Amino acid sequence: MIGDLLLRLNVLLSRHKPVFFFCLIGLIGVLSYGISKLRITESIFATLPKGETFEEFNKLVENKNIINQIVFSIDVDSGITSDDAEILAEKFADSLKLITKGYITNIQAIRPDIQQDVYEYTYSNFPGFIDSSYYSHILNKIQPDSIRVSVSSSYNQLLTPGGPFLKQYVVNDPLGISGEYFRELNAANNSGGMSVENGVMFSRNRKQIIVTAATSYNSGNSAMNIALFSKVENFKLRWDKQFPQNHFSYFGTFEIAARNAIQVKQDSNRTMIIALVAIILILVLYYRKVLIPVYIILPGLFGGVFALGIIGFIRPEVSGISLATGAVIFGILLDYSFHFFTHIRHTRSITLAIKEVSEPLLTGSLTTILAFSALHFANSVVLQDFGLFASLSLTGAAVFTLTVLPVILQAFSFDYNHIPGESKFFNFPSIPAKLRFATLLVVTSLTFVFLYYAQFTEFDSSFESLSMQSGDIKEREEKLTGINPDTDKRIYIFSTNKIKEKAEQTNYTVYQKLTRFKAEKKSKNSFRQEPF
Template sequence: MVSLFMLVIIIIGSAFFASQLKLSEDITKILPDTEKINNMNFVYSNSKFLDKVVFNISFADTTINNPEQLADFADKFIDSLNSKFVPGLIQSIDLAPGQEEMLSVYDAVYNNLPVFLSEEDYKIIDTIITADNIQKSIASDYSTLMSPVSFITKKLIAKDPLYFTPIALKKFSAFNIGNNFQVFGRYFISDNHRNLIILITPVSTNKTASNNILFDGIDDIIANLTLVDFKDIRVDYFGNAVVALGNANQIKKDIIITITIAMLVLILVITLFFRSKRTFLIVFLPVVFGALVSLAMLFILKKEVSAISLAIGSVLLGISVDYALHIYSHFRQHQSKKLIFKNLSTPIILSSLTTASAFLSLYFINSEALNDLGLFAAISILSAAIFSLIVLPHLLGSKKEVASEHKPNWIDKLANYNFSGNGYLKSGIIITTIILYFAAQHVGFDADMMKNNYMSDELKQVEKRLNAVTNLSKKTIYIVSPGKNIDDALENNTLTSTIINKLTNEQIIQTAAVVNNIFPSQSQQEEAIIRWNKYWENKRETVIKDVAKAAVSTGFSNKAFNNFNTWLVRDFSTITPANAGIIQQLFLDKFIIETDTMSAIINVVKVGSNEEDINKVYDAFAEEDAMWIIDKRLITSEFVTILKDNFNKLIIISLSFVFIILLIAYGRIELTIITMIPMIFSWIWTVGIMGLLGIEFNIFNVIILTFIFGLGIDYSIFIMRGLLMEYKYGIHDISSYKVSVILSGITTLLGIGVLIFAAHPALRSIATMSIIGILSVVFITLTLLPAIFSWLVTYKNGLRNRPVTLLDYIFSLWALFVFITGSLFLSAISIILYIVPIPKAAKKTFIHKLFRYLTWFMIYMNFLSGKKIINPNNEDYRNPAIIIANHQSHIDLMLM
């Protein structure tokens, strides 16, 4: 009763603490804690415009062009967004600047024009200020003013009759939607009046739960608006948040469908095998208990864990079912709870320790999510094992009930088959392993995580339509220049802008929004002002006179352009982002990051899908420490590279943990080694088959390898237990261990292998690896392990006097090597002596002595074996004698 009370307390307490655990949906937690990834997190956490969602409002009939209707729809759409989702789920909605804002930008540029002009711009000014072109410009101004134009236009002409300001203003167009768009009211509309673009920034790209609510709500708004009043309108939207949500939803959908299928099949298989309806529920109790305890421990230790680690870990928890299956299958066979503890307590504890240690080896990978995964899986497995041994036996049926249910089936028949006695199977495994070992050398790491992204056909069409009208959905790379403060960042961005402009001129970069092109650093501004003053030093008076002359000849008064004259002779000074006014508000604010510890400038470049061009952009900035390349694809590629570098370390650590645990448990290195052989062989098979099928490692299937590693050890431990029981006590019960291994393999294969039917490529990758690995590990364990164990303890005439030890084996191999080498050496010496001109008797004596020394060395080199010479007659073999040897020993002939 006390035990039951304690169990209830543990379950209730675990459930309570587990419910308090916070889940982080930040996908970046799976990435390692490196400088580049920390830089990316800094930019994504502080940027005001990254990961925007682009809305393309257009007509379903592409021949219609009605900007008023598009704008009317956009008005109602934005009103709905503002009322429902701002500020809770939408951070900002970006529209086109209004007329007043554009005039303010014009004034800001006009009043500080020198700082916005590059050296190349003066070549344009050279053509503008020729006497003929001044005359043409003033005449054009006069014609414009004579037509019905606004007061604002008249004001602009008076200030800048030669249109110097538009030279600088053109640079701001790179920060707009695109060259083929114009401002229509407060919106950006394409030149053909068929597409209207709106940008929104979700509060968080990585929080799929909140984004699911957001985009479901947006879909409802669009559906309601297009139901009656705007039937011809089509709204597409695309962005990282949309793709991330699509991935998350597809994974959920796939998992729900596949788990449903798997559960139904597992219920059928387990129920039919054990012939008990309640068995299925009881079998999964250790899994539930292990998960609860693990979540509770995670709360106590960490308070918050990565959601993705729990998602992957929940898939791997299937290994915990094995312990219940082993217990049930043994009870089914023997109907004795005492035998369960006697036969299974050691292998279950040993299995849980080795598997947990394999998962804990993930702690040696520099990734918070993988660390969480390792801890979650390890605690779950240990808890499930303890529950299986202590609680589960009390839930088993009566002997009579189980005995009536126990009827042999095809699994029993398969378990009774002597795989290890089939020479063809054993030879096939050895040959296949050798072949697959070389095939495994060709398996690479797929650094492009984007291949494991899922995009529905509908979303692909949306991206295609958006690419047709704008470059907003094209491949975007952010080049960031950090600094101690804004001016330091702008100074660092000088070189960045030079490289970007060079790549743009080479057409590697399609378009680029470079901050220094519209707002230079302080030193650049100072140089620009000096350049301006030097340029106008000998030209200013001439231009003023030419403008006045052209004005009078065209019909203006001689004072019409006094403002221009005053502006041309004024002194200009540098500006900072803080006093840049409207330029800061509309442009710089989105591309500048300011924190207490660091500032940064963000430049946005667009490239095509050409792999070569993308890599050229990466390479151009790779060696520059003062520049950060912020691109999720590059970051994930680096993670996979790090994972690849740590992969061998992960294997060595896992093997070391398992080796030490098995060595302590068995006390014999021979048993430890042969227990690990099936796992190593199955690993080679899995990776080798990957090589033959052209499958590469990625971030997902590497984790599954750890799972297969654990399964291989588990199965070997249980089969080894059956073999040892038979060898020690003569209990022929190996078939019951085989049954539980086969049943475990079937249930695991069904549980995870069913993911092969998933639509998401990452889940299919997991399933493919699982199917290959599970089939390999079951087949090799059932075939190879009993065969090797049998070789250790038996020979053709029965049991050995003592089992083969590792030292015996090493010295046997060493003796064979010495014998073959010595034989070849003596043969070579004999051939050489044949042509040497010395007496034949001397040759024979020399050969005999060499042969004697070789045989003496072969006998005495095994210093671990004791040697006792029995010679009662003190025979020294100087006199001729007949010696008879019946070759009962391998060394009798060598002794003679």
């Protein structure tokens, strides 16, 4: 029945070829417009599930500028004066701002009075920062003997050459009650041992000037990440050439995202090209004609255009990773036209080929389409995109094979009577009767062997395995942030509740546990806002 309907449709389209080709070109034009609306993202974060909790977390991360920080390190001589360091840092910041205008904001090369600001803010809010665990320290400090020692120490500090600079601190806290808190605060939030001189931040060994900045756009913007990466790399080449004694290095998540985006794009193009070339080569060898593989590839190409065009209208943003994995679908797409040409070879008739191949082809394609459509219920955007692309491309290829391809063959007077016969090279060798039982035994034995070893297969659940991070980036990350990506993991913890007080209480409970973890050496370090 289906074959008869498709045959009648083929006769109708063949009688009105000009109208048919006009409509086909119009359809391709509409699909091309849909493709132009596509925004392909190469971000590896697209592989993460996009549940409600993750969306809230991602929005919070983006809005609070948590992952858009950039750290620059300028090499200097350890004996450089503060004034010279300030001039060099300002020159670097001015050049960086000019080169990366519109991409980088909040460039901090000089931090005037930052220590004073932190001290004044902390001191003025000191009673609210401490908890009951600090009361025992205060109790010890207000004992008569302790008061005598503290006052004597403060008096001696005022008599030293640095006394005038310490006057405010001593007057505010002559007993040193807040001293322990400041020491704990510095140890917790300055594990890198940074120091500030005249507003210039130096590394622990005073051989690098530290400059910080932040990207001015959404961290998920792949195009902006790539553009900024290119600008910073070009600026680095010019700066290092102009200041050979003051080379700079940098680290920011934008660089990792940019490198991954470039790699995904290259892998996608490479995968598609290799798949296309290999398939064409096999088809040319099989049919021993160049024109037949061209006809066979047409449904696959239309299927890809059809899928991308429809996606451009219904879901403009699509993951580049899903499109790269979609290259495996191309082989399935070509199966339809391959089966069609195989029937033409045997029947020597397009009419008979349509009647014979239509029902099994549509049935097989329907089951495959439904299987890929099930990915729509997955929680990963990449899998959803892949399922949508696969199901639409398979639909387009199947319809094209049974309706459009026959008309094209007839329009170009395809000579199906002279299709070369099957090549012996592609024939699967028959198994002699006396070896069939032995072959079955070998296959059965291998099946049980493979089943045994299958239990040792483990899925790599590490997200880092999806990210391309070179040894140079890892080295710079450890140097500038103190985190070794191979052994250390940065974890963000958020406490949420509709009632603010409950969220604050949960947050403080987390703070206490983190403090205990650090004391028990279960965690390396933690930076938190609870003390503030």
